[in-house]
Amino acid sequence: MIKRWLKPGDILLIAMVVVPVLLIMPSLMQEAWNQPSGFFRGLARLAGVIGLSLMLLAAMMSIRLPYLDRLFGGLPRLWSQHRWVGFLSFMLVMLHAWGLSFSVITRGMEPAMTVLFPPLSYWPVWMGWLALALMVAFLGPTFRFAGRLNYQKWKRLHLLSAPATVAALAHTLPLATYPLVWWFLGALAIGAVIWRKVLSPSLGRFEYEVVEVNTLVRGVVEISLKPRGKPIQYEAGQFVYLTPFDDSLSNGVGEEHPYTLSSAPSDKYLKVGIKDLGDSSHAIQTIRKGSRVQIEGPYGDFYERHYPQKQQLWLGGGIGITPFVSGARDMAGQEKPAAQVHLFYLANDPSRAYFADELKEIAVKQPTFDLTLHLFREQGAMTAAFLQEHCPDYREREIYMCGPAPMINHLRALLMHEGVPASAIHFEVFDFL
Template sequence: MIKRWFKPGDLLLIAMVVVPVLLIFPSLMQENWQQPSGFFRGLARLAGVIGLSLMLQAAMMSIRLPHLDRLFGGLPRLWTQHRLVGFLGFMLVLFHAWGLSFSVITRGLEPAMMVLFPPLSYWPVWMGWLALAFMVSFLGPTFRFFGRLDYQKWKRLHILSAPATLAALAHTIPLATNPWIWWLLGALAIGAIVWRKVLSPSLGRFEYEVVDVNTLLRGVVEISLKPRGKAMQYEAGQFIYLTPFDESLSNGVGEEHPYTISSAPGDEYLKVSIKDLGDASHAIQTIKNGSRVQVEGAYGDFYERHYPQKKQLWFGGGIGITPFVSGARDMAYKEQAADPAHLFYLANDDYRTYFLDELKEIAEKQPAFDLTLHLFREQGPITVAFLQEHCPDYRDREIYMCGPPPMVNHLKALLIRAGVPASAIHFEVFDFL
């Protein structure tokens, strides 16, 4: 059970908070905790230490190294942690500034202001303010106060995390009792940002070429890609960042977007299926054969194949069918697939299905793969009775789902009510923000 919720990488993240706290512990013990001033000062210092280590962790988590993400349960989980840890860190850093001034407020407003705004010669404190100003600039819009931010603008704003990290380190290192820990964590955080923003576009990507664009439905294409050099290794259910360079595209040229791989590792071409969901995904529907793309990955740990010998139950709807197409294609290669899987393909009606004929063909040939189609317009929301009829042992399977949020939410509630443990349910979201 613990293995399902905690991933090996989490231990590293916990250590990155615990070690700085242990290092500052002796000096914290010297605060006069009985007095309100000592109490608030101690808490504020503790908050500063934990806040900075969380902020540095959030920066490290942005590194996006293939394989490394699997230590943390895959990139989508790492991104969720990145957001949570970044938010907590930011709150603690705010508390740090407030707590330090509050600790002297009993002596009057002037001392409190002096703690916050000392003479300029106390430059480490001003570095702290600079770090906070950068943080507010790039984290503020994430709170959606001004509405939903365009993803590309949000990403550009995030570059301010680099000067924020440098300023935070310049604030902390001269004041720290054990500066080496901040040198170490700071180097890892800055290294991660440099890799992601500077090095990975040239060193971490594979060169591919579009060799086929197959329209599956209006607004949905499957694009086949052939490596121009070394091919990327991947597993079924993983995803990539795709950057097109076809100058004739009306949008998204040179922009990276995440797409799930729909081909199987044994296929000749790497394939992704893209639904028109916005500017870039609309434009890419007309990408030209022969044009160059860059591929970064593969990322994700969707099938969590660390629970072998367990039957699987897959639910795919809309463009969320892609990881299961990859999984089914992969099974088609195998004489006897290790983990039998039953796919429930959830669609509104017959006209909105894609890959269905191919999936039916695989189901006919591969005894370990079963397929059931559920049509919402004809049959209404999927029910326990429907699951029971088509897959009687559904409660004992490892469950994977990918599709529109209402579908995923409905299924999760249904399965949990039917007695399936939450830890056996895995789902992929197609939205990082």
């Protein structure tokens, strides 16, 4: 059970926080013991140490390296952890500042204020303030304190995390008991950011060319891409970052966006199914054949690799059907796939089930693949009775879901109510990372 929740990379992440804490612990205990008000000061320093470790960890976690993300259960999981680590770091850094002034409050307001706002010559403390101010600026929009921000603006604002990290290190290094630890963690954090922002756009991307644009229904296209050089290697269910360079596009030229590959790994061309969900996904519907795109990836650890021997239930809705299309196309090409799969394709009505014909054909030819269509307009929301009728052993299967957030929430609640353990349910939502 623990193996299902705890990924190998998690142990590495925990060690990055535990090691600095263990190193500083003896000096904190001594201070707490020997000095009046040492207890609060010790706690404040501890909050600072954990806060900075988490901040550096968050920077390291922002690295995007194909396959490395699998150690952490895939990029979406790693990034959701990154958000929580960043948030926790912010809270602890606040606690650090507040705790240090609180530890001397018994001596009066003036010493408490001087701890927080010393003379300007005591610059390490002012570096700490700079780091905190920058954190407020870039974390506020992440946690939507002032409503939702446009993704590209949010991304630009998030670049402030780099100077915030440098300022936090400049605050800590002159005051630290073990500066070597911070030099080491700081180098990893800054290295990760340099890779992601400076090196990866030129070294980490593959050149492709659009060879076909197939309109599936209004607002959804499937684009086929031919490698201009070395192709990427991937597994079914993985996703890539796609950057188009077609100057005729009204939006999103040179902008990277994540899209799941709908092709099978053995296919000649890469394929991505794209639904018009915003400015750039709307513009890309008219991308021209022959235009250049860059691909970065593959990322994700959605399915197939987990427990392939077990029977599987796939639930895909809307454009969230793409990882399953890739999986089904992959199975179609195999003589005897390891898993027995039942796919439920959830669509509003038959006209929106744009991959249904091809999936039906695969189901006819491949005995290990079953397909059931569920139409929301006719049948309402998915029910346990519907699942039971078409796939009686669904509770014993390993379950993979992908689709809009309301669909995932509904299905998760339903499955758990029916006694499916949460650890057997895997899902991906195509949302803000």
